[in-house]
Amino acid sequence: MLVRSWNLFHGNTVPPGRRSHLEEMIRLATADRPDVLCLQEVPLWSLSHLPHWSGMTEHHVVTRRAPLGAWLGGEITRLNNGLFRSRLAGQANAILLAPGLEPVEHHSLRIDERLREPRYCHVVTLDGLVVGNLHATSNIRQPQVPAAEIVRAEAFVTAIASGLPCVLAGDFNLRAEHLRELQGWSSLGPGIDHVLVRGLAASPLSIWPLERRRQNGVVLSDHAPVEVTIG
Numbered sequence: 660m661l662v663r664s665w666n667l668f669h670g671n672t673v674p675p676g677r678r679s680h681l682e683e684m685i686r687l688a689t690a691d692r693p694d695v696l697c698l699q700e701v702p703l704w705s706l707s708h709l710p711h712w713s714g715m716t717e718h719h720v721v722t723r724r725a726p727l728g729a730w731l732g733g734e735i736t737r738l739n740n741g742l743f744r745s746r747l748a749g750q751a752n753a754i755l756l757a758p759g760l761e762p763v764e765h766h767s768l769r770i771d772e773r774l775r776e777p778r779y780c781h782v783v784t785l786d787g788l789v790v791g792n793l794h795a796t797s798n799i800r801q802p803q804v805p806a807a808e809i810v811r812a813e814a815f816v817t818a819i820a821s822g823l824p825c826v827l828a829g830d831f832n833l834r835a836e837h838l839r840e841l842q843g844w845s846s847l848g849p850g851i852d853h854v855l856v857r858g859l860a861a862s863p864l865s866i867w868p869l870e871r872r873r874q875n876g877v878v879l880s881d882h883a884p885v886e887v888t889i890g
Contacts, residue, residue: 660890664697664828666882673878677739684879685712696755697792697828703749704733715755720767720781725749754783754792768815770808780812791816793829802837824858854887862888
């Protein structure tokens with residue numbers, strides 16, 4: 660089973676431009692048919708398009724509301740996607756599942772300490788596997804802030820799993836040296852994006868090279884997709 664995670668940067672390139680490249684990102688990330696794709700910084704307007712673009716089913720949690728509504732916020736944002744980002748379009752985290760993977764339950768938990776920008780972990784329970792997806796707070800000066808959120812997310816996934824094998828993926832906004840509380844999981848990656856596995860054999864974390872996310876002369880997102888093969 661291939662499990663991939665990608666922070667989509669609201670569909671922006673590096674450096675951000677005016678146009679959204681979100682559809683290209685989703686089609687690229689699903690071209691080789693991963694079993695599970697965990698996404699962060701997904702504009703709300705795009706949620707209804709994800710099944711068509713990916714050929715997968717989607718389950719999401721809204722992490723930032725669109726003040727003008729998802730449709731209007733998206734229309735305005737796409738006039739200059741790199742400028743507006745999530746301020747008008749809002750954002751979500753999403754878990755995409757390949758055909759044949761039927762979710763039994765979907766749960767979400769707010770994991771921040773009531774900060775200005777809410778942070779969530781959401782969890783899909785499958786037959787024999789639990790998958791959690793999170794996007795922790797970015798706070799370079801206080802790494803204990805995202806560390807505490809990740810510990811809460813891990814406890815949430817563990818409680819739902821009740822002994823089943825687990826995956827915890829996403830943008831942790833934290834490197835391994837600042838997070839030592841997690842026990843029994845596969846190794847953290849070298850960056851801030853991780854896919855952790857517990858209860859099943861897992862390959863080492865693989866990080867996409869820059870050229871794999873370069874399309875038409877631009878680099879898609881400021882994050883590289885990361886992935887593991889499990890089972």
